[in-house]
Amino acid sequence: MSLHRTELGETGSRVVFCHGLFGQGKNWTQVAKALSADHRVTLLDMPNHGRSPWTETFDYLHLADLVAAELGDEPVALVGHSMGGKISMCVALRHPALVERLAVVDIAPVAYDSGREFIGYTQTMRGLDLGSLERRAEADAAMAAAVPDPTVRSFLLQNLRRTDDGWHWQPNLELLGRHMDELAGWPSEGLGDAxxxxxxxWIGGADSDYVSEEHAPEMDRRFPRNRRITIKGAGHWVHSQQPEVFLEVLRRFLA
Known part of the structure; x- marks a missing residue:
């Protein structure tokens, strides 16, 4: 299985980005362009997302191995947000020789209680009548009641693509909805004492509760050389809510 990728930059060290649930590699384009003068940047579409192939089940260890296969022999700086952060952490734990450094955005190496709002997003997207859809604006209007935040709706609708045979969702919504517990989980048993x-x-949003002090012991156990930064005025989507601050923080870490 080969994952869809976008490459930017021709010189410098390699930086690889892993997006979160319902995202695509292109969500990182603004950050990647800013880094491309000094780094060779790769934006990956995670399995079951964007233009990458679908898998038959959801397993963080399997997804991490698929991402690791895309990295090559040269160690990279790996950056992952949310679901992509968990995949990136698993890559570092299972294939440490491939990861020169790791930046994790607003997620911890723990199991959360549930898929939270993402369960509702999946149901809303699957419930949309794509057969009667003529324009993207109609999808936006149909989702407005269930997803009132226009920024979130716009983010989700980036996954709606029109081809010769009609409208399609790019993510594997059926699989993702069926495995929401695994998505919210963490494969601690499969990682042993790695x-x-x-x-x-760790780059967290001050208005997010995905990373808290109660997660610190596991973060320190799995990743003993970690430091944590919290960005004010940002929630879970730190890099899109405070892009300039996020970019400066990431630049310093990569340097």
Whole structure:
């Protein structure tokens, strides 16, 4: 299985981005362009998302191995947000020689209680009558009641694509909805006592509760060389809510 990728930059060290649930590699384009003068940047579409192939089940360890296969022999700086952050952490724990450093955006190496709002997003997207859809604006209007935040709706609708045979959702919504518990989970048993000794930066949003002090013991156990930064005025989507601050923080870490 080969994942869809976008490459930017021709010189410098390699930086690879892993997006979150319902995202695509292109969500990182603004950050990637800013880094491309000094780094070779790769934007990956995660399995079951964007233009990458679908899998038959959802397993963080399997997804991490698929991403690791895309990295090549040269160690990279790996950046992952949310679901992509969990995949990136698993890559570092299972294939440490491939990861020179790791930046994790607003997620911890723990199991959360549920898929939270993402369950509702999946149901809303699957419930949309694509057969009667003529314009993207109609999809936006149909989702407005269930997803009132226009920024979130716009983010979800980036996954709606029109081809010769009509409208389609790019993510594997059936599989993702069926495995929401696994998505919210963390494969601690499958990782044993593995730890990653490279430098790790946690970038959290001050208005998010995905990373808290109660997660610190597991973060320190798995990633002993970590430091944590919280960005004010940002929630879970730190890189889109405070892009300039996020970029400066990431630049310093990569340097």
């Amino acid at each position: 730890s990653y000794d490279g430098p790790v930066l």
